Amino acid sequence: MKVKVRYFAAFREAAGTETETLETAAVSPAELFVECAKRHQPLQKYSASLVAINDEMADWEALISDGDEILFFPPVAGG
């Protein structure tokens, strides 16, 4: 299936792109993030903190469907 991926802040800089469209067999955002970090080595030193699917906050183990837009959020600003 085809999904759209969007990277924010430090992730955008690490991936060298803001958005990309991928052909993937990943079933969850967690699996997809591992794939993305293989494509963009600098992403490997990060752990993602939050994820959204089609503008709704989502679980890392949610199921992704063809055509979904997955948003990877680096850890937020915090304290």
Add this chain to the structure above:
Amino acid sequence: MKVKVRYFAAFREAAGTETETLETAAVSPAELFVECAKRHQPLQKYSASLVAINDEMADWEALISDGDEILFFPPVAGG
């Protein structure tokens, strides 16, 4: 001994006076307040909350001396 007494807010209204000078044998502000409430009946329905001697917050069992000014504070505004 002679002491000066000063009443605030609801106490001033209950005593009908703001200050008075008394001849007393009371050794502590606690004893003195009981005496004052005998002179001014409406004070009897109140319990005093804080007391000061010569502009310093004091204990109800502190010793009072000739010439002291005793300030009786009704319960403060609270929450």
Add this chain to the structure above:
Amino acid sequence: MKSFGVSTHPIDLAAFRKQLQDRSCGAYVQFDGWVRDHNEGQQVLRLEYEIYEPLAVKEGNRIITEAVERFAVSNACAIHRSGLMGLSEVAVVVGVSSPHRGEAFDACRYIIDQAKVRLPIWKKEYYANGNAEWVNCQRCAHAV
């Protein structure tokens, strides 16, 4: 900046805040006490604060110092209004600035909580039915 003050005039909140600005601070917490239109079922029209200023200022500054030491905040100030006030006016303001927010919240709350029980300040409410009461004196009366 650390100070407790009493004011017979409306409090200038912008000036109050400015005293607490500090480039080393990332957090600012402010508490305002507003004149509320009701209390225990009665409609309040206005109120009056009586303050015994010499002791209120001395004890107020002591509370500020305690808060600064206990919570290690950078700046803390408070001002309490004295006299007659209308609805929605600011009766008391407490401001605390600090590098981090947890301490600023704790110190601000400490100051207002302590101020409410330790300062010689009394509130008289004037009600729509024409009555006026020194607040809290009903509750603490021995007999009614």
Add this chain to the structure above:
Amino acid sequence: MKSFGVSTHPIDLAAFRKQLQDRSCGAYVQFDGWVRDHNEGQQVLRLEYEIYEPLAVKEGNRIITEAVERFAVSNACAIHRSGLMGLSEVAVVVGVSSPHRGEAFDACRYIIDQAKVRLPIWKKEYYANGNAEWVNCQRCAHAV
């Protein structure tokens, strides 16, 4: 009044406060996040917030609603700045008004604590030595 907003312009604090005024409320608590001149030993010159606004606003309003329900306060609003900012500017403001103060403190703290962990908002600091860092990404890196 209950709302969460994002602003690319300096926040008008007087207008912000006015939204929260309420004659039935005796307590107002406000938290400001200020741009601090240092972080983890580095001198900060300015900073930048990146916000994914569609989700930040949706989730921000959810946090406000949770706070209002959980602590039974009357009004709660927050605004977060987006983009570049200089020292001492207000990066975020949270205000809560309520009949009594305990709930106002609790709700205000809940909103800022939750906002810091749940909203898609990232902070980049620009340092005196010419470097710039996305804050917190060092700490949470798998390996450095």
